[in-house]
Amino acid sequence: MRIAIYGTGGVGGYFGGRLAQVGEEVAFIARGEHLRALQRDGLRVESIAGDFHIDPVQATDNPADIGPVDVVLVAVKTWQLPEVAEAMGPLVGPETIIVPLLNGVEAPGILAAVHGEEHVAGGLCSLITSIGGPGLIRHEGAPPRIAFGRLDGRPEARLEALLGALSRAQGVTAEIAEDVEAAMWRKFLMITTFSGVGAVTRAPVGVMRSLPETRALLQESLREIYDVALARNVALTPEAMEWAMGFMDALPPTATASMQRDILEGRPSELEAQNGAVVRLGAEAGVETPLNRFIYFSLLPQERKARGIEL
Numbered sequence: 001m002r003i004a005i006y007g008t009g010g011v012g013g014y015f016g017g018r019l020a021q022v023g024e025e026v027a028f029i030a031r032g033e034h035l036r037a038l039q040r041d042g043l044r045v046e047s048i049a050g051d052f053h054i055d056p057v058q059a060t061d062n063p064a065d066i067g068p069v070d071v072v073l074v075a076v077k078t079w080q081l082p083e084v085a086e087a088m089g090p091l092v093g094p095e096t097i098i099v100p101l102l103n104g105v106e107a108p109g110i111l112a113a114v115h116g117e118e119h120v121a122g123g124l125c126s127l128i129t130s131i132g133g134p135g136l137i138r139h140e141g142a143p144p145r146i147a148f149g150r151l152d153g154r155p156e157a158r159l160e161a162l163l164g165a166l167s168r169a170q171g172v173t174a175e176i177a178e179d180v181e182a183a184m185w186r187k188f189l190m191i192t193t194f195s196g197v198g199a200v201t202r203a204p205v206g207v208m209r210s211l212p213e214t215r216a217l218l219q220e221s222l223r224e225i226y227d228v229a230l231a232r233n234v235a236l237t238p239e240a241m242e243w244a245m246g247f248m249d250a251l252p253p254t255a256t257a258s259m260q261r262d263i264l265e266g267r268p269s270e271l272e273a274q275n276g277a278v279v280r281l282g283a284e285a286g287v288e289t290p291l292n293r294f295i296y297f298s299l300l301p302q303e304r305k306a307r308g309i310e311l
Contacts, residue, residue, distance in 0.1 A: 001161050002069040004091045005029065006084060008038065008059070010129030011101055012075030013137035015146060017045045018169035020054045027058040027066045035061055037135030046132065047139035049171030068093025070158050073123075074100040074107070078273035079307075081107055085114040092119060097158045099123040099148045103195075103259075104273035105181075105188050105281075108151060121159060122180035123148035124187045141252075145173045149180035182235045189229070189236070190244035192274040193221040195259035196295040199271075202264060206253025217291065218248065224289045225278055231285035263299060268306045271299050 001024050005016035008030040020026040020043070030038055042055025060066065072091050076084050081102065092098065092115050099121045100107035112120045128141035146166060150156050159176055166174035177183040197208055197217045208214040222241045229236045262269035275296040282289040 001025065001071060001158070001165060003027070003162070003165075004063070004066055004069045004072045004088075006063075006072055006074045006088055006091070007076035007080075008034065008043075009075060009131055010137055010139075011125060011127070012073060013043060013131070014045060014047070014127065014129050014139055014144065015073060015075070015101070015125070015166070015169075015172070017043050017052065017054055017137065018144075018172055019165055020057065021052055021170065022165060022168045024165050027060070027069070029061065029063060029066075030059055031061045033134045034131065035059055037133075041135050043137070044135055045137045045139065047171070048141065049139065049144070052170075063088055064090040066091060068096055070096065071162050072096060072098045074098060074102065074111070076102070077268070078102045078104050078107065078270045079268055081110050085111050089115075095158070097121055097156060099159075099162070101125045101146070102273070103188070103191050103270055104277055105184050106273060106277055117151075120151075121148050121156065122151050122177075122184050124180075124184050126187070143173060144171060147175045147177045147180065147183055149177040149183075151181055153179070179235055185225075185229045185234045185236055186240045186243065188274075188277075189222055189225045189240055190247050191257065191259075192225060192278060192292075193218055193244065194248055195257035195270070196275040196292060196299075197221060198257050198260035199263045199269075200295050200298055202260075204253060205248055205251045205255045209249055218245065220291050221295075224282070224287075224292055228278060228282045228285055228287045228289065231287045232281065263302060263306075266302070266306055269299075269303060271296065271303045275299070 003026050005012040005028045008028045016026050038059035043057050044053050101123050108120050108122050125146040127144040129139045132138040259270045275292045278292040279296050
């Protein structure tokens with residue numbers, strides 16, 4: 001398969017590296033010193049599932065250098081997606097399928113508005129990774145899991161082929177989800193709660209889950225997002241809230257969410273795609289979301305400042 005990785009950060013670098021390791025034809029889109037290191041020294045991955053090094057790699061900042069591929073795995077930050085959706089045009093041929101691996105539930109719609117629903121799947125992943133330096137990805141925790149599927153549930157040959165490739169990759173668990181929309185909302189439930197409550201309390205998960213007052217905030221946020229999902233006819237069950245709380249209870253006590261870290265460090269974050277999306281989608285469905293509304297409004301001034309938007 002010809003596979004393009006759009007965004008060679010922790011997620012894209014890891015899964016793209018594992019696919020290249022099993023012999024798939026992978027091209028990486030990156031930028032800056034990270035790109036130069038990939039072109040010069042290849043891709044290095046330090047992983048709890050085994051270190052590896054891919055050299056040489058095809059890496060560029062220009063999708064036109066790659067041309068049409070079978071699959072595009074999109075692994076950028078959600079706030080970058082509208083620009084990236086336009087820029088990836090040279091990668092998309094008549095049979096290309098695009099799989100977003102972003103936080104949130106709106107990415108497929110953003111991509112479909114540019115490339116058409118026939119070219120877009122849903123997708124999600126879980127693992128703890130980061131860029132350890134130019135050309136270096138660190139996989140620091142959580143077994144890598146990835147799931148994807150057509151939003152309409154139809155079979156897709158290229159997704160079947162991608163599943164086969166990922167199933168051969170060391171330490172990766174992959175699946176085609178029966179209901180990928182529900183799977184995306186299940187993750188959204190957890191990550192938006194973890195990120196939003198963490199950002200306003202400025203506390204790690206061990207503190208949030210231990211204090212009765214902040215634990216109540218976590219549970220209230222989960223309930224609001226669950227109610228929005230049900231109002232939008234997403235097939236979630238109450239077990240999703242139990243799973244999300246259990247996931248946060250099992251994290252190391254010092255763990256923080258990437259959105260939380262971005263906000264605390266003054267960088268643009270995924271606020272719009274997480275708590276902002278809860279507010280927007282809830283309003284569309286007629287569901288009140290007072291806690292997520294408070295979180296979103298409280299963090300919005302800092303978010304706009306980080307993006308250089310005048311207040």
